[in-house]
Amino acid sequence: MILCSATLGLYMVDLQLSPAKLKLYSWHKWLGVTIFLVAVVRLGWRLTHPAPALPATVPAWQQRSAALTHALLYVLLFAVPLSGWLMSSALGVQVVYFGVLPLPDLVEKDKVLGEQLKLAHFSLNVTLLVLVVLHVAAALKHHFLDRDEVLHRMLPAVRSLR
Amino acid sequence: MLRPLLCLLLVLVPALPAGAQRITAIDYGRSEIRFVGKQMGVPAEGRFGKFSAQVDFDPAQPAAGTAAVEIDLSSFDTGTPEADTEVKRKPWLNVAVFPTATFVSTAIKPLGGNRYEVAGKLTIKGRTRELTAPFTVRKDGAASILEGAFTLLRLQFGIGEGPWADTETVADEVQVRFKLTGVPKN
Numbered sequence: 001m002i003l004c005s006a007t008l009g010l011y012m013v014d015l016q017l018s019p020a021k022l023k024l025y026s027w028h029k030w031l032g033v034t035i036f037l038v039a040v041v042r043l044g045w046r047l048t049h050p051a052p053a054l055p056a057t058v059p060a061w062q063q064r065s066a067a068l069t070h071a072l073l074y075v076l077l078f079a080v081p082l083s084g085w086l087m088s089s090a091l092g093v094q095v096v097y098f099g100v101l102p103l104p105d106l107v108e109k110d111k112v113l114g115e116q117l118k119l120a121h122f123s124l125n126v127t128l129l130v131l132v133v134l135h136v137a138a139a140l141k142h143h144f145l146d147r148d149e150v151l152h153r154m155l156p157a158v159r160s161l162r
Numbered sequence: 163m164l165r166p167l168l169c170l171l172l173v174l175v176p177a178l179p180a181g182a183q184r185i186t187a188i189d190y191g192r193s194e195i196r197f198v199g200k201q202m203g204v205p206a207e208g209r210f211g212k213f214s215a216q217v218d219f220d221p222a223q224p225a226a227g228t229a230a231v232e233i234d235l236s237s238f239d240t241g242t243p244e245a246d247t248e249v250k251r252k253p254w255l256n257v258a259v260f261p262t263a264t265f266v267s268t269a270i271k272p273l274g275g276n277r278y279e280v281a282g283k284l285t286i287k288g289r290t291r292e293l294t295a296p297f298t299v300r301k302d303g304a305a306s307i308l309e310g311a312f313t314l315l316r317l318q319f320g321i322g323e324g325p326w327a328d329t330e331t332v333a334d335e336v337q338v339r340f341k342l343t344g345v346p347k348n
Contacts, residue, residue, distance in 0.1 A: 017244060017248050018325060019325050019326060019328050019330075019331035019332070020325075022201050022202055022331050022332070023202065023331060025202075026202035026203075026204070091242070092240075092241055092242055093204060093206075093242075094204050094205060095204075096202070096203040096204045098203075099202050099203025099204075100203060102203075102204075102205075109241060
């Protein structure tokens, strides 16, 4: 969903104004709201079901950077959609979920603030993508180089395939 | 006995709260024409910054009233430059060829209380359609405020042609709200 939304976001911004562009913008926003809602559920799950500790073979500095990366990922899961919502409000285009449920505008219409939020939305996304790449790279390292259980824990389906 | 009474009456009558007066001039500083369209279910609001209105309306004799409004379409303003530029282009209002929209009343009738209904002809982009709009009149100091609204179907006027005729994206209905502050001519 995040990849879909990010790709859509990058593609739609440079389009000429057209009905298709308006549709894509709305779909992007609906996806963003959905991601936000799923993130809420996920955070609730994580808070009530803490992740198991990493294997003792993992060095302390890696344990610390893993914890930091995970925390940042959670922050961004909320910050990215929120910055988009704020930006929409500031640019004066309300978010209406599925074209039916209007979300309240978080800030007054303000062009300068809108442009700043646009940059913030973009920067947060770049940060998120960098962290996702790091996260995937680390998981693959655990699997192929360290040959430990970390990836299996993340993806139980991988284990059942064996 | 009669004379003091008459004197009292003469003093009192002008002080009585006057009913809505005949309106013959408009205070543009306190008047506005606003619209709300919808794209993908999202309201898009704006106003026309420039228009002129010739109104002669006496609430006591509504049927004798007349109104003619001319809107400068280049004053279309949503506060979003990209939208404003787009809507003035050929597929939408085609402001270069049709710079104004006009409304000319054909009849005004009372609906009871302070409510009335104006019927007339609305012309946009060279297309003329019949229109009726309810409105109310209320006093505000020396002025009278006429307020009303109607729903315009943009496609009847060819507003948004070609791919923009798709009402799934941009709704056909556009709410138009007007507020005219009438002042008695000096």
